[in-house]
Amino acid sequence: MDYAKRAAELKDTILADRHYLHAHAELPFEEKETTAYLVSELEKIGIPVQRFDDYTGCIATIKGGRPGGKTVLLRADIDALPIQEKSGVACSSQNPGVMHACGHDCHASMLLGAARMLWESKDELCGTVKLLFQAAEEAFIGSHYYVDKGYLEGIDAAMGMHVSATAPSGTFAVRDGALLASCDNFKITVHGVSAHGSAPQFSKDAIVAASAILLNLQTIVSRANDPLNSLVVTVGTIKAGSQFNIITDKAVMEGTVRCYTKEARQMVEGVMRRIVENTAAANGCTAEVEYNYLEPSVRNDDLALNETARESFRTLYGEEVLVETEKATGSEDFSYIMEHIPCSLFVFIGCYDEATGSVHAVHNEKFRINEEILPRGAAGYARFAADYLEKAAGGENA
Numbered sequence: 001m002d003y004a005k006r007a008a009e010l011k012d013t014i015l016a017d018r019h020y021l022h023a024h025a026e027l028p029f030e031e032k033e034t035t036a037y038l039v040s041e042l043e044k045i046g047i048p049v050q051r052f053d054d055y056t057g058c059i060a061t062i063k064g065g066r067p068g069g070k071t072v073l074l075r076a077d078i079d080a081l082p083i084q085e086k087s088g089v090a091c092s093s094q095n096p097g098v099m100h101a102c103g104h105d106c107h108a109s110m111l112l113g114a115a116r117m118l119w120e121s122k123d124e125l126c127g128t129v130k131l132l133f134q135a136a137e138e139a140f141i142g143s144h145y146y147v148d149k150g151y152l153e154g155i156d157a158a159m160g161m162h163v164s165a166t167a168p169s170g171t172f173a174v175r176d177g178a179l180l181a182s183c184d185n186f187k188i189t190v191h192g193v194s195a196h197g198s199a200p201q202f203s204k205d206a207i208v209a210a211s212a213i214l215l216n217l218q219t220i221v222s223r224a225n226d227p228l229n230s231l232v233v234t235v236g237t238i239k240a241g242s243q244f245n246i247i248t249d250k251a252v253m254e255g256t257v258r259c260y261t262k263e264a265r266q267m268v269e270g271v272m273r274r275i276v277e278n279t280a281a282a283n284g285c286t287a288e289v290e291y292n293y294l295e296p297s298v299r300n301d302d303l304a305l306n307e308t309a310r311e312s313f314r315t316l317y318g319e320e321v322l323v324e325t326e327k328a329t330g331s332e333d334f335s336y337i338m339e340h341i342p343c344s345l346f347v348f349i350g351c352y353d354e355a356t357g358s359v360h361a362v363h364n365e366k367f368r369i370n371e372e373i374l375p376r377g378a379a380g381y382a383r384f385a386a387d388y389l390e391k392a393a394g395g396e397n398a
Contacts, residue, residue, distance in 0.1 A: 001117060001120065001121035001124065001382075001386075003117055003316060003379040003382045003383045003386070004316045004317060004376075004379050004383075006117050006120070006379075007113060007117065007375035007376065007378045007379035007382075008375050010113050010116060010117070010375065010378065011374070011375045013113070013116070014109050014110065014112070014113040014374045014375055014378055015109070015371055015374060017041065017108070017109040017112050017113070018091075018105055018106060018108075018109035018371065018374060019090075019091035020037060020091075021034060021037065021078075021100070021105035021108055021109060022089070022091045022092070022093065022100050022105040023091045023092065023093060023094050024037070024093075024094060024095065025080035025085075025093040025095055025098045025099055025100045025105070026079065026080055026095065026098065027079060027080060027081075027082060027098055027138075028079040028135065028136035028137070028138050028139035028142060029056060029079075029135060029136050029139065029142075030056070030079075031056040031057065031078050031079055031135050031136075032056060034056070034078050034079075034108070035051065035056045035057060035058055035078070035133070035135075038058055038078070038108065038112065038133050039051055039058050041112055042058070042060045042112070042115060042131075045115065045116055045119050046119065047060045047061070047062060047115055047119050047131075048060065048061050049061075050151070052145075055135060055145050056078075056135040056136070057078060057132070057133050057134050057135035057136075057142075057145075057146070058133050059130055059131065059132050059133075059146070059151060060115060060130070060131040060133075061128065061129070061130050061131075062115070062118050062119055062122050062125070062128065062129045062130075062131070063122065063125075063128050064122055064123070064124070064125025064126055064127050064128060064129070064389065065122055065123035065124070065125065066123070066124065066125060066126045066393070067126060067393060068125070068126030068127035068389055068390075068392060068393030069127060069393075070126075070127040070128070070156045070157070070388070070389055070392040070393065071127060071128040071129070071130060071154055071155050071156050071157075072127065072128070072129055072130070072155070072156065072157045072158065072159070072384075072385050072388045072389060073129075073130045073131075073132055073152065073155045073157070073158035073159070073337075073341065073344075074111055074114060074129065074130070074131050074132070074158075074159055074160075074381050074384075074385055075111075075131075075132040075134055075158060075159070075160045075334060075337065076104070076107035076108045076110065076111035076131075076132070076133055076134065076160075076161070077104045077107055077108075077133075077134045077135075077137035077138075077142070077333070077334075078104055078105075078107075078108045078133050078134060078135060078137075079104055079135060079136050079137055079138050079139070079142065080093070080098050080099055080100045080101070080102075080104065080105075080138075081098070081099055081100075081101045081102060081138055081363060082097055082098060083097070083098070083099040083101045083363070083365050084096065084097050084099065084365060085099035085101070085365060086365040086366050087099075087365070087366050087367060087368045088357075088366075088368070089368055099365065099367075101362060101363050101364060101365065101367045102138065102362045102363055102367075103162065103163035103351065103362060103367075103369060104137065106163050106351075106369060106373075106374060106377070107161060107162065107163070107377075108133055109374060109378075110161070110374055110377035110378045110380075110381060111131055111133065111378070111381055112378075113374070113375065113377075113378030113379075113381075113382075114131070114378045114379075114381035114382040114385070115131050117378065117379070117382045118382050118385060118386070121382075121386070124386070125385075125386060125389055126389040126390050126392070126393035127389035127392065127393060128389075129385045129389070130152075130155060132146060132152070132337075134146065134333075136333075137332070137333040137334075138333075139333075140183065140294040140295055140331075140333060141294065141295075141333070141336075142333050143333045143334065143336045143337050144336055146337075147336060147337060147340045152337065152340060152341065155341050156341075156343060156392065157305060157341065157343040157344060157388055157392075158337055158338070158341045158343070158344035158345075159309065159344065159345055159346070159347060159381070159384055159385075160332070160334040160337070160344075160345075160346045160347070161346075161347045161348075161349055161377060161380065161381060162332070162346070162347070162348055162349070163348075163349055163350075163351040163362075163369060163373070163377075164325070164348035164349065164350050164351060164352075165351055165352050165358070165359070165360065165361050165362055165367070166325070166350075166352060166361075167323055167325060167348055167349075167350025167351075167352060168323065168350045168352055168353070169350050169351055169352060169353040169356075169358065169369075169370040169372065169373050170317075170321065170349070170350060170370075170372065170373045170376050171321055171322070171323040171349070171350040172309075172310075172313040172321055172322055172323070172347060172348070172349055172350075172380060173322075173323050173324065173325035173347065173348040173349075173350070174300065174306050174309050174310050174313075174322070174345065174347055175300055175324070175325050175326075175327065176300055176301075176303055176306055177299060177300060177301060177327075178260040178261075178297060178298075178299050178327045179297075179298045179299065179300055179325075179327055179328070179346055180297060180298035180327070180328055180329075180330055180331055180332045180335070180346070181230075181232070181258035181259055181260055181297055181327075181328070181329040181330065181331055182257075182258065182259055182260070182265050182294075182295055182296050182297040182331060182335070183256060183257075183258060183294050183295040183331035184256070184257045184265065184268070184269075184291065184292060184293050184294055184295075185254070185255070185256050185257075185291075185292045185294060186254070186255055186256075186257065186272065186289060186290065186291045186292070187252065187253070187254045187289070187290040188210075188213060188252070188253045188254075188255075188276055188287060188288075188289050188290075189250070189251075189252050189287060189288055189290075190206045190209050190210045190213065190250065190251040190252075190253075190280055190285050190286075190287040191206065191249065191250060191280075191285055191286045191287065192204035192205055192206035192209060192247075192248070192249045192250070192251075192283075192284070192285040193249055193284075194246065194247060194248060194249035195246075195247045196245065196246065196247070197244070197245040197246060197247055198245070200247060203247040203249075204249070204283065204284040204285050205247050205248075205283070205285075206240060206247075206248050206249055206250050206251040206285055207240050207241060207247070207248055207251050208283055209251070209279065209280050209283035209284075209285040209287070210238060210240060210251035210253060212279050212282070212283060213253070213275065213276055213279045213280065213287065214235055214238070214253065216275045216279050217233055217235065217272065217275060217276075218233070219275070220233050220268060220271050220272060220275070221233055224267065224268075224271045225264055225267065226263075226264070229259065229260065229261050229263065229264045230259060230260055230329070231257075231258070231259045231264050231268070232256075232257065232258040232259070232329055233255065233257050233268065233272075234255050234256050234257075234258075235253050235254070235255040236254060236255050236256065237252075237253065237254045237255075238251065238252070238253050239251070239252045239253075240252065258329045258331065259297070260297045260299070260327065261297070262296075265293075265296075265297075269289075269291045272289060272291070273289050273291075276288075276289050277289075294331075295331045295332065295333055295335050295336065296335040296336065296338070296339050297331075297335060298331075298332050298334065298335045298338065298346045299335075299338070300345040300346060301342075302342065302343050302344065302345065305343055305344070305345050305388070306345055308384065308387055308388055308391060309345055309347060309384050310322055311387065312380065312383040312384040312387045313380055313383070313384075315383060315387075316376070316379050316380065316383050317376065321376075323350065325348055332346065334346055347380070349373055349376065349377045349380065350373070351369040351370055351373055353369075353370035355370075356368070356369075356370040356371075358370045
């Protein structure tokens, strides 16, 4: 199939899907109406769909008609953010305080478009394509359900795609190696002894201890970490005290850790606990750390698979469609799937376009996209799946 041509023909359908999903934005774990719409559209096409009694999202399966034993997964996330929309688009969210400000409606509509094309061309496919419409990416752990329950067993390769407000509209960015950082969160609780502010000698000041801990945490980056491995340790909130003249007995700090390597990620928790406990003790206090491992880093380490994707996009739209991108310290829930399926990659499709006002970053109340990119994304999904299966089967395009 000529996926670029067919995607252009399906443009109105792809945009209609996006408009519905955008207008009916739903928060993580609450995507019931979104899931129902996706299942309904897939079943109208004739594609078998698996849904879940205890979870949102769904998995569609398309079996090819040519010999080939491999299975490739295409993933799109479907949840929205707790943001009041101010984008000004006609299909703005009908749900107050909930907005598709990260483009997940775009991902889902592009994957629906790819599903339509892959179903039409299923007799040409050398294997099986699974399409995961994933819930709760913004909750950091939305993908865990499908992996931990075994629904992604037997998959040989996987690709996720995300709109990027830093790349020109309609371009594709495939970066080798590290792309996005891991994301782990922590909570530090400091316990002291309360006293009146006029009698500090009777206190063990939790605020002073917390302040010392905050400063000492910076040595994780400056002294414990290899300077060649990027690392961020950020304290985002500090909550302590109830009155100006009372020395408080409790302070709570919460923050996040971002890095790209397993070595740096594994190092931080131990060093943090040592700093927190000893600094608290030096101030006559005690403290504990709650450390939560959420999302691994996104790494496109399968270079052959990366090249397959580049070839697919090049075949569709020419060499000029490929652009470079820098790694970023944002994170992405697809990384959990990538750890389970090492032959996988994550791709950016550019959506920046001044002419259509598509200039705001994701997670912004004014975020909008140039919708002309949606057929390209659908074609990119479909062409990559077909090309991977063809190569894996040793076909004529291998």
